[in-house]
Amino acid sequence: MDLELRHLRAFTALADHGSYTRAAAASHLTQPALSRTIQQLEAALDVRLVDRSSRHTTLTPAGRDFLGHARRVLGDLDRAVREMRAHRTLRLGFSWLLPDPWAQHALARFERATDAEVTLVRVDDPAAALASATVDIAVFRGHTAPAGAIVHPLFDEERIAAVAASSFLADRESIDWSEFHRWPLVVNTVTGTTTPDSWPPGAAPHTVIPCANYDEWLETVAADRGVGVVPAPAARRVGHSGVRFIPLTGAPAVPVRLAHLTAGGDRRLLREFLHAATAAGSEDGVR
Template sequence: MDIDLRHLRYFVALAEEEHFSRAAAVCRISQPTLTRAVRSLETALGVRLVDRTTRSVALTGAGRRLSEDLREILERLDGALQAVRSDGSFKIGFTWLLPGDRFPAALNAFEKQTGARVELVRRDDRLAGVDRGVVDAAVLHGAVTQPGLRVVELRREPRVAAVSRYGALARRRRLRWSELARHPLVVNTRSGTVDPRLWPDDNRPRIAAECQTFDECLEMVAADRGVGVVPESARLHTHPGLRYIAVPDAPPVPLVLVCPARGAHPLARQLEEIALRLAREDPLVARDRRGPATTSR
């Protein structure tokens, strides 16, 4: 059968959008081009795939079966092509902090199991470039709701307060979450995990200073511009002007592994399996009754 690969991609887009104009926009082609491509595919297969009316598009039984199979096949094809382009490397992005306990073991196990070479890429943006194909996967702190991404929660991490060693809170060993609302915050607006909306409406802290990188946040806190609220892993970043203080009742922050929902690197699932296995062995995960979760958007 003389079937063009792009016709298969166009058909999958139509099956997802259920609308010729929207599917054509997704494929960046004209609607007549999409219509001709679907008709050519139907002619080559000798079966009707789409029932068309003036207002709607509905897949036939054959169309539904084909679209379901094609989604998996095209995802595997895109992953195989990406693997060739990456020349044996697997790029993992992070924003400002990699967990220092179990994740290095996951990377070592991944390299040993797959033979791939892991490249760690720091990018000071919320998704570390995984949404734009700059990296193959990303390890991020905080919830991710961006469409088109597969998000796997590895664990939930406690938060701590970062305070200036010369400020009023420096002698405290613990703080309550409600207490922090009385102190001004330093907020990393690009890749941070704290926002005044985490507190109740009637007891929210004010923002004293904003920054766009984790390093800037630490320097502002050390200069006593405000309090920083960060995942506990931040304790790995020592600073002579800082102290980290436990906040036991703070809402935990998710640690997630993120990769494209479609066209992901073919080794992405293996990294996910290894990271999840090690996360389940982590005492922090064992204490979290909700456990790891997976979502695709």
């Protein structure tokens, strides 16, 4: 009979607990099943490992010698498994600032549960990155999502206004959502979360200043070409001397979602990440 890992694990459990009853419980086996496994191991080795003449469970000299070998084999195997798992990577795409503290909590949960690693990939167009398999899963803000993708809602983020430090609006304590039709609106047309369609018909800004990414959006606002609207994390994490962030009243929230394609990638890692992401979102609430 070939030795199996279950034989070594059962034997080390018996040595650790010194009792068939306790070792069986720790191994999630019945006591008879554990006893049979130990007997199979002794038969395979053709040597007595456990002294059954005593009222207590003790190892024979051969058993004590074999215990050291068994521990080394299991330890080497566990280390090899951890090292191989560490090579597994899930690529998370995002177009700009990740929601906080959700991202930090989700990544930590996932990496503890899997021993895998999350690689953060900043992309201008998360939908294109998914389609080209540049990323395995991506964060999307707003109501758009790539065609054919599986979408998982997480939570909502508040919106906040951005104006130039030199703007006449810079000293305002707040701005109402209904006021924006008065001023040109700077819009990131690729991954922006606020467009004229975000307002009811007739209430949207009349003038749009388009740009293609977040950096262009930020510099255009700083140059006082128009006002902007972004999710609230920008106010906590973007430092630009030329931009002031001002609270908004009456603004709709921004949905935050994860999306991945139906094919490709490590499906088990995707499931584990979605579980960690959902749990972190429930803890952190609306951001």
